Amino acid sequence: MKEEKVVVSEKDNNSRLDKFLTTIFTDKSRSFFQNIIEEDLVKVNGNTRKSNHKVKENDIVEIKFPDAVEGSVEAENIPIDILYEDDDVIIVNKAQGMIVHPAPGVYSGTLVNALLYHCKDLSGINGVVRPGIVHRIDKDTSGILVIAKNDFAHMKLSEDFKKHSITREYIAITEGIIKNDSGTIDKPLARDPKERIKIAIVEGGRKAVTHYSVEKRFKNNTMVRCTLETGRTHQIRVHMASIGHPLVGDPVYGYKKQKFKVNGQMLHAAKLGFIHPTKGIYMEFTSDVPDYFAKILQVLGNT
Numbered sequence: 001m002k003e004e005k006v007v008v009s010e011k012d013n014n015s016r017l018d019k020f021l022t023t024i025f026t027d028k029s030r031s032f033f034q035n036i037i038e039e040d041l042v043k044v045n046g047n048t049r050k051s052n053h054k055v056k057e058n059d060i061v062e063i064k065f066p067d068a069v070e071g072s073v074e075a076e077n078i079p080i081d082i083l084y085e086d087d088d089v090i091i092v093n094k095a096q097g098m099i100v101h102p103a104p105g106v107y108s109g110t111l112v113n114a115l116l117y118h119c120k121d122l123s124g125i126n127g128v129v130r131p132g133i134v135h136r137i138d139k140d141t142s143g144i145l146v147i148a149k150n151d152f153a154h155m156k157l158s159e160d161f162k163k164h165s166i167t168r169e170y171i172a173i174t175e176g177i178i179k180n181d182s183g184t185i186d187k188p189l190a191r192d193p194k195e196r197i198k199i200a201i202v203e204g205g206r207k208a209v210t211h212y213s214v215e216k217r218f219k220n221n222t223m224v225r226c227t228l229e230t231g232r233t234h235q236i237r238v239h240m241a242s243i244g245h246p247l248v249g250d251p252v253y254g255y256k257k258q259k260f261k262v263n264g265q266m267l268h269a270a271k272l273g274f275i276h277p278t279k280g281i282y283m284e285f286t287s288d289v290p291d292y293f294a295k296i297l298q299v300l301g302n303t
Contacts, residue, residue, distance in 0.1 A: 008059040017044065018051040021063065031125055036066065039233070040191045040206070047204045048190050073102050073129060078114035083285050088153040088278050089146055090119065090132070093287045096142040097263060101130040115147060122147065123154035134158055135231060140249075140264025143170070144272040144287050156277035161231065167273030168228040170236055171215070171289055173266040173296060174245040175255055178222040182213040185239040189232045198252060199234040201242055208232045210239040218300040220259075221248060225270075237265055248296070260296055268293055 004025075012020050021033040021042070034051045036042060041064040044055060055061065081093040094100070094111060101112045115122060115132060122132035125148075132147040134157045148154035160166050190205030192198040209229035216223040222245065226236045237253050240246060246254040249262035273284035289297070 002065040004063045004065065006061050006063070008055045008057055008061065010057050012055065013057040014054050016051065017042065017049055017053040017055055017061070020055050021061070025063075032127075035126065036063070039066075041066065048206060050206070073112055073116065073131075074108065075116035076108060076113040077117050078109065080111065080114045080118065082118070083144070083287070084283075085119075088149055088276070089157075090115070090149060091272070091285050092145050092147060094137065094142060094145055094269075096140055096290065096292070099139045100136045100145070101133050103129075111145070119149065121149050123149065123151045125151055125154045125158075135161055137269050138234070138237075138265070138267075141170075141267045141269060142287075142290050142293070143269025144285055145269070146272060146274060148277075153277040157274065160274055164229055165275070166231075167271060167284065168231065168269065169271035170226045170228070171268045171270045171293075172224050172226055172236060172240065173248045173293075173300070174222045174224060174240055175248060176220065176222065176245050177217055178212075178214055178224065178243075178245055180214075182211070183243075185210045185212070185243060187239060187242060189235060189238060199232070199238050201238065206230075206232055208235050208239065210236055212240070219303050221300055223297065223300075236267060260299075262292065262296065266293060266296060 006024050018030050018033045018037060022028060022030050037051050040048045043062045044053060044059050082090060083093055084091040099106055099110045102110050112131060124131060126133055134146055134148050134154055137143060137145060146157060148157055186209045187201045188205035189199050189208040190202035192200035207230060211227040212224045214222055215225050237247055237250055241253040247265040247267055248260060249258060250265040268289045271286050273282060276283050
């Protein structure tokens with residue numbers, strides 16, 4: 001990963017962060033910088049900021065440029081579960097284990113590879129590597145995603161995600177018994193300064209809010225419904241771990257010794273609701289937990 005450091009000059013005083021970066025790195029688009037700012041790869045005076053942050057003269061801006069994905073992204077005949085499709089959007093129920101888009105070292109088998117085979121018309125805002133991708137869920141998280149088929153739909157949906165007006169509900173199984181029937185976790189998130197592959201609760205990080213409610217308690221575990229007010233990387237996983245209830249199967253934030261043999265965290269994106277970008281009507285989609293998830297719930301119910 002290439003790193004650059006620049007100092008804000010007098011002429012750029014009070015400029016938006018994303019716009020300032022495009023004046024320095026003229027070969028990169030504003031949307032490119034908005035994406036890497038979202039990934040916490042840009043810091044101003046050592047702190048992560050939003051795209052609309054106003055930089056000041058003599059501010060030090062540090063940028064980490066992601067490694068470029070080699071080659072083009074090929075269409076692949078991979079079965080995907082499509083819940084709905086029209087001229088603007090595709091609603092996909094992603095399986096656990098599928099990566100959403102190509103990244104360094106992973107160029108095939110992703111949801112994008114499958115989408116390119118299924119649909120030739122996808123928005124181009126995120127370039128050839130992430131066509132149509134408005135938001136993501138982790139590889140080992142299953143559930144619902146909305147894909148944009150054109151740039152107008154992509155921009156409208158992106159605006160709604162930024163305004164936090166999208167309904168997103170997840171079902172999770174946590175370690176331990178959560179005593180409160182419901183609660184809200186409001187803790188800022190950023191890259192862990194010691195372990196860059198992890199997200200941590202960091203003072204000055206991006207605001208992150210998770211609401212949770214208990215669906216069912218078992219002997220040593222709890223099934224919860226988590227509603228996202230914001231959508232940060234690993235948000236639910238980090239937030240639940242922060243209150244002493246990491247997700248079952250989580251290889252990064254969970255217990256080192258796992259009771260069940262599962263392929264990652266027990267987390268499912270069960271509901272997604274949004275205003276359709278051209279129809280202007282509210283649409284909501286739901287997805288039952290997959291079979292492996294249901295089997296764990298059955299085992300827990302019998303213990």
